[in-house]
Ligand code: C2E
């Protein structure tokens with residue numbers, strides 16, 4: 408213990424730095440308790456401060472460093488003593504940087520700024536550096552430089568993280584709307600100056616809620632990450648792909664015209680066309696795309712985004728998986744759509760829905776075996792609205808649940824009525840949309856419709872499209888299997904237009920395949936068309952399934968289908984969709 412100061416140790420570095428080396432030696436005998444105490448305070452500051460401190464002599468040779476210096480730089484004091492501070496330099500600053508620093512030290516006696524230095528282990532770190540020159544009172548010569556600095560690495564990392572959090576979507580790592588807005592602002596300014604076009608493309612996944620429900624939360628997240636990678640792969644480095652949240656993505660094309668946007672949009676759809684594998688399961692997605700172009704469709708970010716979104720809704724209403732460019736009429740379209748949604752929400756309760764029946768015919772016996780039930784909406788003041796005009800809207804608004812329930816009940820009542828009237832065992836096929844499978848809705852609705860009507864389940868046929876089966880394969884299959892056990896029939900509608908997989912046809916024990924109109928129409932004009940229909944019929948046969956040709960409009964079509972071995976047909980040639988009473992008359996005429 409030091410007899411004078413009462414401390415165990417005096418910081419040798421400090422004493423060496425301030426005193427012994429520079430003739431300010433303080434002999435123990437003159438050290439009054441006051442001075443000694445001040446020294447202890449200073450020494451403690453030297454030791455405990457988080458800032459690194461370096462003391463050099465007038466020639467910039469290091470004479471003392473504090474413990475914080477050792478922690479920050481990784482050098483022990485002995486390793487640096489006598490070296491100049493140049494040993495800490497990172498080599499990241501040009502010579503002119505140091506020249507300016509020394510210039511300021513000479514003229515003003517101090518310098519402050521940010522510097523990149525190198526640790527003993529070679530890593531480079533940013534620091535906030537303050538240097539103060541200490542002068543000899545007599546000669547005015549610099550006798551020391553005192554440098555203090557703080558390591559800014561963590562602070563910088565935190566800043567970077569904060570910027571990332573504020574600008575990027577956490578789930579996918581894509582730029583978020585804030586960053587998109589910023590970049591779009593720049594792109595608009597550039598496009599304005601250079602008189603070229605730029606564009607926003609809004610992409611919304613189709614039926615993503617259903618996919619998400621079926622994959623579970625983590626699976627849905629995983630799928631979104633896959634999708635964002637696929638989207639990024641389509642974009643050029645100068646283009647931005649951002650996530651707006653949920654299942655909506657926005658592309659920014661700083662330079663684009665309508666012709667190449669069409670191509671890019673198609674490429675985006677193609678990039679999503681292959682199934683994604685999530686937790687060992689295949690998920691098929693599609694998207695609807697809307698595009699708005701600067702300056703024609705808006706001169707600021709918000710207008711462009713709103714208009715691209717209107718165009719995207721148009722793409723949804725047009726049946727999804729397609730691209731729409733904004734047009735002025737879409738603003739009107741958006742207003743019309745709102746009115747339509749409002750009216751449609753009341754349609755069921757107000758009794759405005761009708762079912763029309765289109766005959767299904769046995770191609771060998773020419774017998775009418777039943778009908779497909781096709782919904783119509785008698786919208787006040789608008790006449791009879793076809794399903795293509797309101798089913799997609801009903802799907803995107805959730806109204807399909809109510810409409811689908813009404814259709815099932817009405818169809819089952821009709822089946823029972825015809826049986827009771829002695830019209831025969833007529834089957835009725837009902838179209839079911841993918842959304843009806845959510846939350847077990849369909850199973851419950853079918854059971855209820857069968858129960859209320861007391862109709863024979865074998866006379867009810869459900870028409871599903873291929874895409875319905877792909878959206879939630881497991882859930883859909885479980886429901887279908889249970890309904891089939893009760894005798895309900897199952898057919899695949901519009902076969903050939905979706906993602907065709909033989910595997911599910913077999914797994915589901917499908918009863919019938921409805922070959923899409925487009926193939927039937929090509930049948931007699933295009934040899935490839937005939938080859939496709941023949942292949943489908945043969946494949947169906949080998950799986951033990953029946954086939955039905957849709958959209959038969961002529962005797963020629965009818966013959967061609969029959970020759971190829973198709974079992975049933977449907978189309979204007981046999982009868983258009985018609986009200987129940989007309990259908991009854993037709994059946995009576997036919998069987999007479
Ligand atoms: P879909 O199930 O493929 O129904 C066949 C469509 O083709 C019907 O149009 C029908 O009128 C039309 N069609 C039948 N034969 C011919 C023909 O020879 N030539 C031509 N050009 N067309 C023919 P519709 O009634 O407008 O129905 C369109 C679609 O709306 C249906 O296609 C179905 O996907 C959907 N849909 C109809 N009713 C319902 C329903 O109750 N629920 C659901 N979810 N969807 C329905």
Ligand code: MG
Nearest residue numbers: 779838870900
């Ligand atoms: Mg159908």
Ligand code: MG
Nearest residue numbers: 900901921957
């Ligand atoms: Mg069809």
